[in-house]
Amino acid sequence: MQLDETLTAPPEPILSCDYKGSTNGVRHALFDLRRALSGAGAADEELASAEIVVAEALNNVVEHALAEETRPSFHLCACSVEDGMNIVIRDKGRPMPDGKPPIGELPEIPSDLVDLPEGGFGWFLIRELARDLTYVRQGEENKLTFRLAICL
Amino acid sequence: MELASTERNGDIIVRVDEQRIDAAVAVNFKDSMRAYCLGQHPRIILNLEKVEFVDSSGLGAIVAILKEVGEDKSLVLAALNPSVEKVFRLTRMDSVFQIYPGVEDAFEGIAYAT
Numbered sequence: 001m002q003l004d005e006t007l008t009a010p011p012e013p014i015l016s017c018d019y020k021g022s023t024n025g026v027r028h029a030l031f032d033l034r035r036a037l038s039g040a041g042a043a044d045e046e047l048a049s050a051e052i053v054v055a056e057a058l059n060n061v062v063e064h065a066l067a068e069e070t071r072p073s074f075h076l077c078a079c080s081v082e083d084g085m086n087i088v089i090r091d092k093g094r095p096m097p098d099g100k101p102p103i104g105e106l107p108e109i110p111s112d113l114v115d116l117p118e119g120g121f122g123w124f125l126i127r128e129l130a131r132d133l134t135y136v137r138q139g140e141e142n143k144l145t146f147r148l149a150i151c152l
Numbered sequence: 153m154e155l156a157s158t159e160r161n162g163d164i165i166v167r168v169d170e171q172r173i174d175a176a177v178a179v180n181f182k183d184s185m186r187a188y189c190l191g192q193h194p195r196i197i198l199n200l201e202k203v204e205f206v207d208s209s210g211l212g213a214i215v216a217i218l219k220e221v222g223e224d225k226s227l228v229l230a231a232l233n234p235s236v237e238k239v240f241r242l243t244r245m246d247s248v249f250q251i252y253p254g255v256e257d258a259f260e261g262i263a264y265a266t
Contacts, residue, residue: 023176048235055207059175109244113223118215121208121243128242 013079014040021072021091026058029076036078037085037151046150050085053129056122057089057144065093065142084131084149091142101135101144103127153177153184164188165255167199173210182213189220189227196221197258201231206239218249226250230258 015036019025030051037050058074066072074091096102104123110116127133130146137143154169166188173181188196198214200206206214214229221227229251232240240246252258 023174027172027174027176045234045238048238051205051235052207052239055174055205059207059209063175106243109248113219116215116219116248118212118219119208121211125208125239125242 011079011081013077014085015076015078017077018073018075021062021066021069021074021093023059023062025074026055026062029058029074030055033076033078040080040085040151042085042151046148049129050148050150053126053146053148054087054089056126057087057130057146060122061089061091061093061142061144065091065095067093069093080151081147083152084147085151086145086147087130089142089144092140093142095137095142096135099137101126101133153180155184155188157188159193160259162193163195163197163259164191164193165197165199167201168203170203172205173203173213174205174207175209178209178213181210182216185213185217186220189217193225195226195228197228197230197255199230199255200233200236201254203236204233206236208239208243211239211243211245215245215248228252228258228261230255 015032017032019029033054034047034051037047042050061074062072066074072093074089077088079086102123104127106124107117107120131149133146135142135144156167156169158165166185170177218227229249231254232251240249240251252261
């Protein structure tokens, strides 16, 4: 009986918090996430992957979705699931262009130094490191969900 | 942005005394590096031993610095932490930069190359 209750109970988030929609807010969120994932038993390399992908996702929220907001904020939630760690990021900023997240192809590396790309890596890193990525616009809110195959 | 520089054999070693090169400091970092890029040193060794995290903004800043250094001089990266190395590897920027395990290795590498 007790086992059944454990199986059906909704998973407790290891982190669920609002942050200022600024580059410093992103730093705070990542600090909290690292601490929470460490506590959940993530190895150093898993922490590195998690920090990179969540940093890129949050940077996009702050730089694009929340750019015009007067009191920008976002919500970060991390929840332990059977096959890793679910990450949910919510904000009340602008929706993604075309209502979907970018494909995130790696910029080509040109032969000339002056043509080297200085950006366009963010969504590539997210797509490379995140699993089961979904984006939905719910009313006035953006909700980005993905899974990290860590803490298995 | 805290940077510490020392000269050696005509080259300059610039150590980044920050734990993170991220969106919060990328522009500042690029601006702070400009003086070294425009200097007379033929080689700049960027020592990243204290940097624990670089995001795509930080990576973009380091690419911009490489471009500012130009073809006639060189920028060399040394002492990347595993997380930083991972970002360079995933984005294949490890094929664009000269990367050495440590500052000493960077000097030996340069010595061999000349």
